[in-house]
Amino acid sequence: MAKVKFVPYNKEIEVQQGENLLEVARKAEIFIDAPCNGNSVCGKCKVKIVEGKVSSEKDRHISDDEWNEGYVLACSSSVIGDVTVEIPSNASASMHNMKIEALSGERENKIFEKAKKQILDKGMEFETYVKKDYVELDIPTLNDNISDFERIKRHLRNKLGYNQVFCRLPMLRKIPPILREANFNITITHIPRGQGKTTIINIEKGDTTNRLYGVALDIGTTSVAACLVDLYGGKLVAKASSGNAQIKYGADVINRIMYSTKKNGLHELNHAVIQETINPILSKMCGDSGIDRDEIVSLIVAGNTTMSHLFLGIYPDFLRMEPYIPAFVKPPFIKASELGIEVNPETFVYLAPCVASYVGGDITAGVLSSGMWDVDENVLFIDLGTNGEIVFGNKEFLMTCACSAGPAFEGGEISCGMRAASGAIEKVTIDKKSYEPKVTVIGNDKPSGICGSGIIDLICEMMLSGIIDRKGKIVKNLNTNRTRFDEHGIGEYILVFKEEYNLEKNITITEVDIDNFIRAKAAIYSGITMLLNNLGMDFSMIDKIYIAGGIGNSLDIENSVKIGMLPDVERSKIEYIGNSSLMGCYLTLMSEDARHKLEEVSNSMTYVELSVEPGYMDEFVSACFLPHTDIEKFPTVKELLSK
Incomplete structure (x- = not known):
């Protein structure tokens, strides 16, 4: 020992x-x-x-x-x-990313309002299926001595028309003491199931009919985000995010799947996402808003297919092996108590349906919130998270694929990378003469690292200022102390000297980092190309491009085109729509119509497996350049570089 x-x-x-x-x-x-x-x-x-x-x-x-x-x-x-x-x-350093942060931002709130309006404009109902009723029960006597549960059922039958009333054992155990503490004046939270049926999921003392809450939850590979919602009208009460504690077992889904095969690996991954990530987020939101966890009676969750399996504690190893078969795409409703989620134990957990092994419920939820399923125009939807998923289509068809982009867009596999959280450098400009940078840091805090949007800016600025060539290699003999090379000849650019902010080490980007990011952006671009090729279409036939995901609110569309991540199309066609997965969960939380549409969307999406597509690797290799080996595909960038 x-x-x-x-x-x-x-x-x-x-x-x-x-x-x-x-x-x-x-x-x-x-x-x-x-x-x-x-x-x-x-x-x-x-x-x-x-x-x-x-x-x-x-x-x-x-x-x-x-x-x-x-x-x-x-x-x-x-x-x-x-x-x-x-x-x-x-x-x-990633422990910094594990801190729970309250989300805020006028831009994000406007995106939520836009998504809500979209549902209403399409004539879909926007109200929760969960009901709350205050009831004053008859107090038992020797002449009226039926059981407590029968007393409740009698009232609901006679006053509200429910002929069949159900509840599970945990709720039955709760009934006797609460009835007597409340002098038989209680509020019943229940879920009607049609044809005079309803299921009781909570009982509270007195009249609490003005308090009804639900949670929308997006489980990303790198980050987990949630919003606490007042189910009367859909007002956002609180929002919070945190790094996914599973990151200690690997930054991407493949490494996590492999870890799940180890002894106790699946249990540890499930524990990390629920007990170490989700429950603390819920506790933070409830504490900030003064809401008891038992008041949360609806929970909608979305994640990629691997995250969905790990969330439910289902063995995921077959996802990574040909023919790439998930254990499920649409799981049944599950009670929160079965998963150890700290909300009302009787809360039903609805997990957004997946499409395939690498296109999950986060994408179906994102497509729902984007509204592309109900338009005539050709819309390209791109989710820039730890995995790169792409959907192309309109109200007539939806085709999708997944790219092995890796975690670079959320700062993973980048030496000083981090997710878009407080302390992350989110914007970068570089003086083309002095090579000196200027940075913008989230929260105006001391910089801790650089997130996806900042990395895009940095690589673009380094290319335009001549610090790197189009292969991503740092040019030698520049008149600056910002570049240096190690004993292996690998170059790096110093974005922030440690002395500037009293840091322990410099914040840098290396040629290895740049190569990792170029591969990630190439995976996205080549995936878009292959999807269009399968349909006999080209970039000119795209009417709108929606960018979603955890890359951050400061994504610079122009710089994303310049490095060759997005096609060189009219910039007005491109729009960043934030965390579309979380928005899709929010809409599903508030609307049964939206939930039915979500399931229609998942059923209508055609999946293309890029790994077996002829020509995909050629497209990928061609895109591993700044912006591309074929500069003619990027006429506006060609003109800029020729100046």
Whole structure:
């Protein structure tokens, strides 16, 4: 046995000799950023051995100076004796992303209002299916001595016309004490099921008919966002987001699927998303708004297919293996108590239906909120999250595909990347003569890293100012101290010197980062191309492009075109619509008509598997350039670069 001590956390754990250091940290509940899930690819799990030794080998992620100072990669190190391990702040940087933040923003509120108006304009009802009724029951006597539940059923039958009333055991246990505490004057929350049937899901003392709440929840691979909604009219009471705690098991769905196959892996992933992420978000929103969790009686959830499986604790490994078969696309209604979600235990959880292994309920919810299912124009919908999903169509057809973009759009696999949260650099400009940058930071805070929108700006500005060539390689011998090269010849650009903000390390972007991002943007562009090719169409036939996802509100459309992520079309056609998945959940929460339309949308989408499409890899490789190997596809960028 060996003792492993982690500083500055002052935690100590006893383990078997030979155990992997990253796994030991996880056992000790010490967060170490490991986007590649311990495959020695990303280099982010760098830690310092301050006392004792581990078995480790130096690789390209560890410089000579760092190696001499005791730095190793936790994922490729084994415990061989008592050891003290220092966790640098950058190795646990994603913990910053785990902080729960209250969402705000006039732009986002306007998007929600627009989505609501769209439902109303189409003649769809916009009201919850959950009902609340205040009832004054007859007090039992020797002459009227029927059971408590029969007393409730009698009242609902005689006063409200429900011939059949149901409730589950947890609710039955709640009835006797509440009736007597309330002197038999209670408010019943119930769900009518047609033909005189209803199911009781909550009972409260007194008249609380003015309080009825639900939650819309988007489970992203990197981030989880939620809004608490007053079900009377759909007013947003609170909004919050957090990093997905599953990130400690890998930044992308493939790494998480692989982790789920390990002993207790599926349980740990399910626990991370529900107990470590969703429940704290719910607690934050309830605390901020003064709402009891038992008052939340409806929950609509959307996520990609892998997140949906992990949310329900369903083994997902077959999603990644040909022929890529999910366990389900449309799960049944589930009670919150079955999942351990801390709302009213009787709350029904509705999970948005998926389409295929890599097109999930987040996309069907996004398409619902976009309204593209009811227009004549040809609409291109692109979700720029940890996975890149694309839908093209109109009210006549919907075709979809998924691109292996990876987590770069949310800061994953980027050395100083982070999601769009407080402290993230979201906008960048660079002076073309001095190569000096100017940055805008979310929350006007001290910069902690750079998010997707900032990375797009940065790469575009570096290209236009001549810091990088069209392959994404940093040009040598520039007259600036912002660029440097390591012993392997890999270049980096220093966006923020640590001395500027009293940081522990510089905020940089390396050639490896740039290459990762170029591959991500190439996956999107080539996916769009293949989808249109399948329909015998081209970019000129696109009438509207909607950009959705967690990339951030500061996405610069012009820069997105300049780097070759989006097609070079008229810019007025392109619009960022925010977290469309969360909006789709909100509409489904408030409208049964919207829920039926959501299911129609999922059933009508035709999925194209790009991995088996002839010519896809050629399209992808061609797009791994700034903006593209064929500059003629980007006439406005060609003109700009020729100046």
